[in-house]
Amino acid sequence: MKAVKDFSINRKKNGLLKFLIGAVALLFFLFILNIFASPVRNYFYAVSVPIQKTFWSAGASSSSFFGSFLQAGSLAKENENLKNENQKLLAEVSYLQSLEQGNQAQNDAFAACQNSGFRLVMAGVIGLDDNDVLSIDKGSADGISEGMPVINQQNVLFGKVLKVYKDFSQIMLVSNKNSVVNVKVQQSDTALPEIDGVVKGNGGLSAYLDLIPINDTINPGDILVTSAIEKSFPKDLLVAKVIQKEKNDQKPFQSAHLDLFFDVKTANNLFVITNYKQTN
Amino acid sequence: MVIILLFYFLALLQNSFFTHFNLLGSVPNLVFILFFLLVFFEKKKKNYLIIPLAIVAGLFLDIFSYTYIGPSIVLLIIIGIVLKKIQSLLKNREDNYPFVYFLPLFLICFAVYEALLMISLHFFDLSHTLINFDLRFAAGIVYSLFFAIIGFWIFKKHAKKIQN
Numbered sequence: 001m002k003a004v005k006d007f008s009i010n011r012k013k014n015g016l017l018k019f020l021i022g023a024v025a026l027l028f029f030l031f032i033l034n035i036f037a038s039p040v041r042n043y044f045y046a047v048s049v050p051i052q053k054t055f056w057s058a059g060a061s062s063s064s065f066f067g068s069f070l071q072a073g074s075l076a077k078e079n080e081n082l083k084n085e086n087q088k089l090l091a092e093v094s095y096l097q098s099l100e101q102g103n104q105a106q107n108d109a110f111a112a113c114q115n116s117g118f119r120l121v122m123a124g125v126i127g128l129d130d131n132d133v134l135s136i137d138k139g140s141a142d143g144i145s146e147g148m149p150v151i152n153q154q155n156v157l158f159g160k161v162l163k164v165y166k167d168f169s170q171i172m173l174v175s176n177k178n179s180v181v182n183v184k185v186q187q188s189d190t191a192l193p194e195i196d197g198v199v200k201g202n203g204g205l206s207a208y209l210d211l212i213p214i215n216d217t218i219n220p221g222d223i224l225v226t227s228a229i230e231k232s233f234p235k236d237l238l239v240a241k242v243i244q245k246e247k248n249d250q251k252p253f254q255s256a257h258l259d260l261f262f263d264v265k266t267a268n269n270l271f272v273i274t275n276y277k278q279t280n
Numbered sequence: 281m282v283i284i285l286l287f288y289f290l291a292l293l294q295n296s297f298f299t300h301f302n303l304l305g306s307v308p309n310l311v312f313i314l315f316f317l318l319v320f321f322e323k324k325k326k327n328y329l330i331i332p333l334a335i336v337a338g339l340f341l342d343i344f345s346y347t348y349i350g351p352s353i354v355l356l357i358i359i360g361i362v363l364k365k366i367q368s369l370l371k372n373r374e375d376n377y378p379f380v381y382f383l384p385l386f387l388i389c390f391a392v393y394e395a396l397l398m399i400s401l402h403f404f405d406l407s408h409t410l411i412n413f414d415l416r417f418a419a420g421i422v423y424s425l426f427f428a429i430i431g432f433w434i435f436k437k438h439a440k441k442i443q444n
Contacts, residue, residue: 026354026357030350030353030354034350037348040343041343044343044344051292052296053296055297056297059299059300059301060300062300063301127292127295127296127299127344128296128299129295129345129346130306130307130345131345133346135295162346163346175305203305203414204304204305204306205302205305206305264299265299
């Protein structure tokens with residue numbers, strides 16, 4: 001009887017020992033994997049790029065097809081063209097407003113050295129994860145480093161480089177929950193002064209405007225562009241449009257729902273600004 | 281090998297193709313769905329397969345995210361073992377894999393996985409939101425559930441072939 005008891009205790013101990021050895025081995029394996037996380041990830045992405053690009057393009061075209069189908073006709077394509085045209089016009093308006101309000105000579109110099117002086121690296125979009133982090137097919141081998149701003153051809157801000165690997169990078173979109181971008185609200189009446197605020201990511205490809213003083217007036221349709229307060233992004237990049245404001249007199253600041261200008265679905269190629277002087 | 285390739289294919293699919301069909305910013309977690317189905321339809325005698333399955337599925341989930349490699353692997357091992365334990369406790373029916381067991385088990389396991397993943401991400405990176413039970417969280421569960429139900433009927437139809 002005693003022997004049976006001892007045997008069962010040993011079996012229990014044996015099981016516990018096996019579990020502990022397994023857990024330690026797993027943790028050791030994960031530890032080693034994390035030490036080599038960068039080359040491992042780079043290898044997987046390098047191998048996957050052709051397939052991911054194919055899937056991305058297939059997703060874009062089928063989404064566009066179903067979108068067009070649902071909207072009975074070529075509305076989706078027309079809408080996309082109009083959106084692109086609108087963004088170009090908004091970029092021009094933004095630039096003109098900036099010229100009007102600021103010192104002409106200073107702005108000319110700024111435009112000359114900044115807007116035309118940007119060194120851009122074009123990159124293809126290959127994926128997007130659940131946390132609003134976009135993957136592109138260019139990395140440190142192409143001169144990209146962390147914190148660099150990412151835009152599209154219409155000067156719409158997408159976000160900044162979060163992590164860089166040898167052959168690919170991950171971009172934290174403006175809508176990422178950890179993203180905070182300093183912006184200025186450009187009002188339709190150019191005589192009114194610009195209002196400073198911040199765009200905070202909400203996740204799910206959405207964001208909201210915050211820290212607008214309660215006494216300032218913002219309206220649906222107002223355009224948000226990057227400001228030069230924080231040196232993470234060049235100024236006057238298009239960010240979003242105000243949809244609906246939320247004002248509570250008990251709070252010192254007002255906020256607003258936004259329609260972000262970037263569209264991940266139509267973004268096949270993006271541009272990383274590699275020579276913008278950053279502070280973080 | 282086929283299962284590894286399938287996990288890889290689904291990881292790529294959910295990160296690129298399904299991005300264009302997101303529901304409130306959420307895409308179905310196809311890798312988790314396949315892992316859950318494989319464990320759910322696994323024969324009791326083959327419980328030891330949970331760990332390699334969790335390592336492969338978790339590895340692909342973590343590699344195609346921007347955080348550390350590991351949280352998904354550990355969570356899937358725990359979920360797999362707990363799932364098998366719950367299945368063994370449930371009363372045996374004529375049908376070994378009834379839908380009435382599948383539906384609540386999937387919902388609970390997926391919600392727990394998502395919640396624990398958020399907590400682990402917060403643990404590694406404090407700037408990450410601790411936990412957020414919002415509309416997007418719910419949309420992610422519903423969207424994944426839709427594909428899980430389709431997968432369930434496919435697996436059920438071919439259960440014997442898959443188990444062998």
